[in-house]
Amino acid sequence: MENRFLITLEGLGALLAELKGMGRTLIGPVVRDGAIVYDEITGLRDLPAGWGDVQEAGRYRLEKRDDGALFAYNSSPMAWKRFLHPPALTLWKARRRDDGFRIESEAQAPPLHAFIGVRACDLRAIAIQDRVLMEDRFRDPHYAARRRDVFILAAQCAQAGNTCFCASMDSGPRATQGFDLALTELLHPEHRFLLEVGSEAGGRLLSRVPHQVAGEADWAAALQATENARAQMGRHVDTRNIKTLLYGNAEHPRWEETAQRCLACANCTMVCPTCFCTAIEDHTDLEGSEARRVRHWDSCFTSQFSHIHGGVVRAGIASRYRQWLTHKLASWQDQFGTLGCVGCGRCISWCPEGIDITEELAVIRAQDQNGAGEDA
Amino acid sequence: MDASDPLCPRPAPVRAVHHETADVFTLILDVSAIPGGAAFAPGQFMMLYVFGVGEAPISISGDARDSRTLAHTIRAVGGVTRALRNLRPGDVLGVRGPYGSAWPVAAARGRDVVIVAGGIGLAPLRPVIYHLLRRREDYGHINICCGARSPGDILYTGELQRWREEGDMQVMVTVDHGDPGWRGQVGVVTELLDRVRCDPANTLAFTCGPEIMMRFTVRKLRELGIAGEAIHVSMERNMHCAVGFCGHCQFGPLFVCKDGPVFPWPRIAPFFGIREL
Ligand SMILES: Cc1cc2nc3c(=O)[nH]c(=O)nc-3n(C[C@H](O)[C@H](O)[C@H](O)COP(=O)(O)OP(=O)(O)OC[C@H]3O[C@@H](n4cnc5c(N)ncnc54)[C@H](O)[C@@H]3O)c2cc1C
Ligand code: SF4
Ligand code: SF4
Numbered sequence: 062m063e064n065r066f067l068i069t070l071e072g073l074g075a076l077l078a079e080l081k082g083m084g085r086t087l088i089g090p091v092v093r094d095g096a097i098v099y100d101e102i103t104g105l106r107d108l109p110a111g112w113g114d115v116q117e118a119g120r121y122r123l124e125k126r127d128d129g130a131l132f133a134y135n136s137s138p139m140a141w142k143r144f145l146h147p148p149a150l151t152l153w154k155a156r157r158r159d160d161g162f163r164i165e166s167e168a169q170a171p172p173l174h175a176f177i178g179v180r181a182c183d184l185r186a187i188a189i190q191d192r193v194l195m196e197d198r199f200r201d202p203h204y205a206a207r208r209r210d211v212f213i214l215a216a217q218c219a220q221a222g223n224t225c226f227c228a229s230m231d232s233g234p235r236a237t238q239g240f241d242l243a244l245t246e247l248l249h250p251e252h253r254f255l256l257e258v259g260s261e262a263g264g265r266l267l268s269r270v271p272h273q274v275a276g277e278a279d280w281a282a283a284l285q286a287t288e289n290a291r292a293q294m295g296r297h298v299d300t301r302n303i304k305t306l307l308y309g310n311a312e313h314p315r316w317e318e319t320a321q322r323c324l325a326c327a328n329c330t331m332v333c334p335t336c337f338c339t340a341i342e343d344h345t346d347l348e349g350s351e352a353r354r355v356r357h358w359d360s361c362f363t364s365q366f367s368h369i370h371g372g373v374v375r376a377g378i379a380s381r382y383r384q385w386l387t388h389k390l391a392s393w394q395d396q397f398g399t400l401g402c403v404g405c406g407r408c409i410s411w412c413p414e415g416i417d418i419t420e421e422l423a424v425i426r427a428q429d430q431n432g433a434g435e436d437a
Numbered sequence: 438m439d440a441s442d443p444l445c446p447r448p449a450p451v452r453a454v455h456h457e458t459a460d461v462f463t464l465i466l467d468v469s470a471i472p473g474g475a476a477f478a479p480g481q482f483m484m485l486y487v488f489g490v491g492e493a494p495i496s497i498s499g500d501a502r503d504s505r506t507l508a509h510t511i512r513a514v515g516g517v518t519r520a521l522r523n524l525r526p527g528d529v530l531g532v533r534g535p536y537g538s539a540w541p542v543a544a545a546r547g548r549d550v551v552i553v554a555g556g557i558g559l560a561p562l563r564p565v566i567y568h569l570l571r572r573r574e575d576y577g578h579i580n581i582c583c584g585a586r587s588p589g590d591i592l593y594t595g596e597l598q599r600w601r602e603e604g605d606m607q608v609m610v611t612v613d614h615g616d617p618g619w620r621g622q623v624g625v626v627t628e629l630l631d632r633v634r635c636d637p638a639n640t641l642a643f644t645c646g647p648e649i650m651m652r653f654t655v656r657k658l659r660e661l662g663i664a665g666e667a668i669h670v671s672m673e674r675n676m677h678c679a680v681g682f683c684g685h686c687q688f689g690p691l692f693v694c695k696d697g698p699v700f701p702w703p704r705i706a707p708f709f710g711i712r713e714l
Pocket of ligand 1: 364368369370373482496509514518519561673674675676698
């Protein structure tokens with residue numbers, strides 16, 4: 062079965078219009094406040110044509126390109142979790158009655174979304190949150206309702222940012238699953254898109270817009286784009302025995318050193334596409350007849366996160382940074398059978414102190430205490 | 438109310454409120470209207486919701502054989518637990534659960550049992566005692582060691598007396614600080630362990646209380662010759678959801694809500710001593 066096709070720029074426009082025509086809200090990349098973020102788009106014209114980004118530890122800057130590329134940027138400060146696992150969400154409402162109160166779930170069908178331009182690392186991040194919120198002992202009905210019918214048009218990376226390390230985490234740069242359609246943007250000799258079909262829904266959509274079967278040369282160009290991205294990858298992590306390395310270095314002096322820099326601002330957890338932690342807040346109206354339960358993103362960097370009667374468990378910032386990093390790379394494996402980091406680099410670019418997870422890991426490995434990261 | 442939504446509490450009326458100590462009380466909840474509502478295993482907990490105030494994880498402290506009500510023994514320490522203290526018979530609260538792992542009571546058959554409780558930690562252990570009492574002859578020596586801050590803080594004093602007199606159990610109580618009327622033991626709960634009657638090779642031990650108390654308890658039990666696998670510990674962590682979504686209750690690789698709160702000692706031993714984990 063043919064699985065690789067070519068569409069033109071107009072073809073992509075038609076494809077987006079079809080998706081919209083099917084009643085879907087398109088969420089895609091747009092330029093706003095000096096960054097590329099994801100928001101509702103109406104079609105091709107809203108995409109960030111000719112914009113790229115430059116990222117470094119603690120730095121993010123947009124840069125104009127002269128080639129009109131639509132998908133030539135890297136990790137956005139926004140992750141797709143905003144739409145699947147919203148930053149604030151009403152879980153249920155309770156109303157007082159004579160005989161007590163009645164509770165009604167707010168878990169209901171959200172708008173039908175189509176995600177436009179999802180990167181390989183972010184596809185993996187979505188799969189990881191699926192595992193946490195839908196495929197463990199309990200199923201989060203709110204996440205499941207948002208996740209169920211979302212259409213995903215992935216965008217293969219043709220370039221990598223300086224803070225990217227998906228290749229180390231085996232989550233990119235080439236997306237191979239988790240999408241309905243995946244495009245590779247080809248700029249030469251003319252602007253076109255190679256499309257891979259990942260699902261029946263993707264195939265059906267493609268059949269409704271003008272397309273042609275891709276030739277060997279087009280496929281080779283697409284693979285070359287991926288190799289270019291791999292070669293540009295600005296960061297690297299050695300993941301060998303990373304679980305035992307981190308468990309065995311819980312008392313490493315590096316945690317205290319990094320805590321001297323870390324502001325516990327929680328930026329890293331907010332931008333991370335896999336961080337899922339939340340807090341619950343209860344609200345009542347003025348008469349006290351209606352109560353609402355709201356769930357919002359929380360962060361293991363806050364002190365309240367671990368408070369119990371008798372005190373805060375993670376009183377120092379060192380233990381919070383250790384919790385975050387150890388969860389991502391070690392305990393996540395025990396809990397969910399995967400790494401909790403996909404190498405998107407967001408936490409590096411958006412840390413005001415430029416604290417770099419790859420550097421922290423390298424230091425701990427270089428100063429490994431008791432040989433915890435060595436082969437058994 | 439949506440039965441498929443694990444985050445939605447169901448209403449349950451308060452049947453009775455028992456005053457235990459100055460800041461501890463027991464709520465008896467009628468859950469007969471909730472399908473399967475009262476079925477739980479000793480050691481499990483519920484999320485209790487006070488209208489408009491919030492939810493708190495609270496262990497079940499009653500008899501697992503009672504199919505219509507749930508008992509919860511609660512210490513008022515903050516927002517939700519103080520609001521729970523204001524409830525009166527007939528008031529309605531919300532419940533979700535039961536959640537979490539259980540004490541392995543079935544494994545106690547034919548063995549000696551050592552129960553070590555600190556303060557409110559006796560509450561999740563009371564269902565174990567009810568279970569053992571029902572077929573007392575199935576077990577060997579049963580030892581209950583309780584520690585409390587002061588004589589006024591001792592929970593379930595009437596029952597402790599009955600268990601001692603009629604239950605063929607060795608019930609020992611100690612307090613951190615005595616008062617003029619106190620003629621019992623003063624000191625930490627681990628000192629009581631010198632007097633337990635058990636065959637260490639054939640003993641099961643259950644402990645719940647402040648972490649520091651549990652650390653010394655486990656050390657002492659090990660010194661007595663009880664194997665790590667025979668020791669079970671109930672952990673407390675901050676908890677918002679009880680179903681593994683909120684992330685707050687993580688303890689190393691474990692979620693206290695779904696992997697715990699009751700853990701066999703070897704499972705948590707690698708993480709127990711690490712500061713601020
Ligand atoms: C599995 C499990 C079972 C439990 N079983 C029982 C039980 O059977 N009985 C029982 O009484 N308790 C039990 N608990 C403990 C109980 O859940 C807590 O005491 C309760 O959640 C406290 O909620 P609250 O709203 O009343 O107090 P909160 O308002 O949350 O306050 C709790 C304590 O933390 C302090 N605090 C509040 N906010 C902060 C902050 N930001 N920083 C630092 N300190 C703060 C308060 O001063 C207070 O001492 C259990 C806990 C777990 C996890
Ligand atoms: S830990 Fe950092 S690099 Fe890894 S997925 Fe999260 S934000 Fe991306
Ligand atoms: S590591 Fe950086 S982004 Fe994360 S909490 Fe610390 S200062 Fe903030």
